[in-house]
Amino acid sequence: MNTKHHLGSFAALAATLTFVALVPPALAAFPGHNGRIAFQADTGAGYQIYTVRPNGHDLRQITHVSGEATHPDWSPDGRRIVFEHDIFIAPVCSSIAIMNADGSDLIDLLPGPDVCDGDPSFTPDGTRLVFDRFDFNTGDEALWIMSLDGTDRQRITSGPGAQRADPTVSPNGEMLSFVGFNGQDFGQALFTVGLDGGDLFQLTPFTFDVAIKQDWAPDGRHLVFTDNADFPHPGDSANIATIRPDGTDLRYLTHYQGGDINAFVGSYSPDGRWIVFRLEDHGLYGLYKIHPDGSHLRRILGLSSFRPRFIDWGPRSEDPDDEDDD
Numbered sequence: 547m548n549t550k551h552h553l554g555s556f557a558a559l560a561a562t563l564t565f566v567a568l569v570p571p572a573l574a575a576f577p578g579h580n581g582r583i584a585f586q587a588d589t590g591a592g593y594q595i596y597t598v599r600p601n602g603h604d605l606r607q608i609t610h611v612s613g614e615a616t617h618p619d620w621s622p623d624g625r626r627i628v629f630e631h632d633i634f635i636a637p638v639c640s641s642i643a644i645m646n647a648d649g650s651d652l653i654d655l656l657p658g659p660d661v662c663d664g665d666p667s668f669t670p671d672g673t674r675l676v677f678d679r680f681d682f683n684t685g686d687e688a689l690w691i692m693s694l695d696g697t698d699r700q701r702i703t704s705g706p707g708a709q710r711a712d713p714t715v716s717p718n719g720e721m722l723s724f725v726g727f728n729g730q731d732f733g734q735a736l737f738t739v740g741l742d743g744g745d746l747f748q749l750t751p752f753t754f755d756v757a758i759k760q761d762w763a764p765d766g767r768h769l770v771f772t773d774n775a776d777f778p779h780p781g782d783s784a785n786i787a788t789i790r791p792d793g794t795d796l797r798y799l800t801h802y803q804g805g806d807i808n809a810f811v812g813s814y815s816p817d818g819r820w821i822v823f824r825l826e827d828h829g830l831y832g833l834y835k836i837h838p839d840g841s842h843l844r845r846i847l848g849l850s851s852f853r854p855r856f857i858d859w860g861p862r863s864e865d866p867d868d869e870d871d872d
Contacts, residue, residue, distance in 0.1 A: 578861035608649030620860030655696035732778035799840035812857025
């Protein structure tokens, strides 16, 4: 999984205005009861969004958009999903779309011409969205926030050319975590910043090669991420770790070695008892969960050629079909 090729890194595409099928994400686990799990997967004709129950039953493809549907994120009430719609038709390369949890009533929040919007996620109160925005005309890439109808757009981060991806709001609504790039091969680190753009803080070294998908624990005390995302050293595996927001208490939950078995994190469960992730084992892929202390590895979807990516575990809504199976 080469996280360098991420839609959030829009600057690399500015020269041609051609948007190829690159894949990124976004998303936070808000406190609550466990509902369905959302993720993107390749249909053979591009990426679309699926959901599944936590016991692996009732797998559903819920988008059938032209282009691709990528990096889904659940609303705090479990009723809606926001995602990136990769359009591939100039002058718009990607936009942010919102739909009901079953894929109905899809609304596309189209940006202006020559602008790419992506990596969306909800704020904890469910009233706003944070996202990554790239302007082809200026080369500016930054994290922004807006209302659910696409209005009241405000810039959070500053600095032209800064590459940042996967903005995820902390459960208390005060901080934003994201993956930042230093412009070097495999140079990806985990950062936090205030929702007002202040107090920028780097949690990990760039040499950790942090995968774009990361998440806050529902209690806000830890973040979970994946290192060695792009396999910078032959024989190294990607593994999942947690860290406190102040950069202390780094703990690895998986300890795979050799490069043939890898773990790529999705998110915490809303009740905080599980972390969902993709297990890669000698070219096969599965959806699994593990306790935040690294114990009790459990299968959700067994190993196969079906590859779930950018996984987000949503809270239970009032839908009787949306219930905790654990």
